[in-house]
Amino acid sequence: MSxxxxxxxxxxxxxxNWELMYQSAYSKIGDQSVVEDILQEIFIDIWQRRESLVITSGIKAYLLTAVKYQVMRYFDELAKTRSDSKNTLPESFYEEDVFGFEELYKEIEIAVEMLPPRARLVFRMSRLEGYSVDEIAEKMNISPQTVHNQLSKSLKIMRGELKHLAPAIAVYILA
Known part of the structure; x- marks a missing residue:
């Protein structure tokens, strides 16, 4: 199933998702045209594989991981073209407070599991699967206000559980 x-x-x-992806890549690269090319490559690849591609981790997490790997690939290619290729990746790319994707995903999953069942489902649908408030309300047969209330409750709990993560990551998940 696609x-x-x-x-x-x-x-x-x-x-x-494009704006979040753009900001993520631009913060590392700082070149608008390169970032636009990277995003275009990601979406072309997804479109070409749309028949067989199944994303189970949540679309935002998947897309941001794709950005991360494309940025790394960009710096690797840049290093190959330079004679002074030592440490082409910016120092901030490897800062200690930036979790690897797998560690980050585990931390988020642990925090999500602490949510009450309905709040957990609303959070997953909103933040990890990309559904709008109206779509969630329709799918769960609840009012949009109830969705907003559940999200508010979820985000308060998640902020508390994930406050130790880098601020940029907290903004991505908890915005």
Missing amino acids: TFQNSTHFEQVFKD
């Missing part, structure tokens, strides 16, 4: 049912869904995923 993650992307149709081109409209794909376009919505793009619209919902």
Whole structure:
């Protein structure tokens, strides 16, 4: 089963996530045209593999991981073209407070499991799967206000549980 049912869904995923992806890549690279090329490559690859691609970790997590690896690939390619290629990746890329993706995902999963069942489901659908408040309300047969209340409750708990993570990561998940 494909993650992307149709081109409209794909376009919505793009619209919902491109800015976050752009900011993530731009903070490391600082070159608008390179970042735009990276995002284009990511979305072209996803579109080409749409029939077989199944994303189980949540679309935002998947896309940000794709950005991370494309940025690393960019710096690797840059290093190959320079004679002074020592430490081409910026120091901030390896700062101690930045978790590896797997560690980050585990931390988030542990915190999500601490949420009450309904709040957990709402949080997963909103922050990890990219559903809008109205979509969640419709799927769960609850009011949009109830979704907002559950998200607010979830985010308060998650902020407390994940306050030790880098601020940028907390903003990504808990914004």
